[in-house]
Amino acid sequence: MNEIKFIGRGGQGVVIASQMLGLAFFNAGLYPQCFSVFGGERRGAPVMSFLRVDEKKILLKCGIRNPRELICLDDSLIDTGEIRSSLRAGGRICVNTGQEYESLIPLHSFTLALIDARKISETLGLGRVMNTAVLGAYWRMVDHLPLDSLLSAVEDSIPAKKQENLEAVRRAYEAVNIYEPSNE
Numbered sequence: 001m002n003e004i005k006f007i008g009r010g011g012q013g014v015v016i017a018s019q020m021l022g023l024a025f026f027n028a029g030l031y032p033q034c035f036s037v038f039g040g041e042r043r044g045a046p047v048m049s050f051l052r053v054d055e056k057k058i059l060l061k062c063g064i065r066n067p068r069e070l071i072c073l074d075d076s077l078i079d080t081g082e083i084r085s086s087l088r089a090g091g092r093i094c095v096n097t098g099q100e101y102e103s104l105i106p107l108h109s110f111t112l113a114l115i116d117a118r119k120i121s122e123t124l125g126l127g128r129v130m131n132t133a134v135l136g137a138y139w140r141m142v143d144h145l146p147l148d149s150l151l152s153a154v155e156d157s158i159p160a161k162k163q164e165n166l167e168a169v170r171r172a173y174e175a176v177n178i179y180e181p182s183n184e
Contacts, residue, residue, distance in 0.1 A: 003064045005086075006049040008073030013131030016157065017071065018049035021135055023153035025053045028145040033058040046077060068092070071138055073117070073130060075099060083107065094138040094176075096130055101179050108182045113141035115176045117168075124164040124171075132158070132165040136172030147173060 004021070008014035015036045022032030036049040050064045068088045072078055075097035083093070084106065091110045096117040104112065117133035126132075132154050139150045151166055158165045 001052055001054040001058065001060075002069065003067040004051040004053070004069045004071060005064060005067040006047075006051070006071045006073070007077050008047055008131075009077070010045045010047050011128065012047075012073045013129045014047045014073055015049050017073070017131035017135055018051045020131070020153045020157045021071075021138070021150075022051050022053070023157060024135070024139070024150040025051075025145075027149040027152050030055060031057050033060075069138075070094070071134060072096065073134055078107075084109070090181075092141055094134060094141050096134050096137075101177070108179075110181055111141065112179045113137050113176050114179070115172050117172060120168050120171050120175070124161075124168055126161060126164055126168060130168075133168040133172040136169035137176035139169070140173045140176050141178055 006014050006018045018034050018036065022034040025032045030053050033052040052058050066086055066088050068091050070083060070087055070093045072095040075095055078095065087110065093107060093110050094113040097114055098116050101112065101114060115133065115137035117130035120133040121127065121130040135150060139147060151169060154165050154169055155162055
């Protein structure tokens, strides 16, 4: 079973991202389970969402404490100490950032997928909602399922600007920089 934690800020599409990714895994023949955590103040406040994925039905009904993967829509929320202590060994992190790999040294023990999803989203007229671009980068990082599963989930989940969101997925899928763990 794979467990994924999403972090971001209200208004960035964190909850919708986890739902779309769950649908993409379902489209690929897997079983997803998705749930979110947020307070009363949503716009701009930190938001978390969680997703479990397995090849068989998921009966587990508890929170996720030690995910294998992290998807971060706002790099200001990365507390490298918390991530290192909560993410499983051999974990993977997909982060929306304009930072260079070298500036993320504490995270070099994980596979890192870095994408400037904000730039892609703003270029396509999607504003600050960058969830589809981040999902495109994540899908490339996991790189074992057909891209059509994700594109279909985005198309089914997005009520407006479908073509722009589909293009955000494709651009991020092609533009993401993936770094394997280093022994530093």
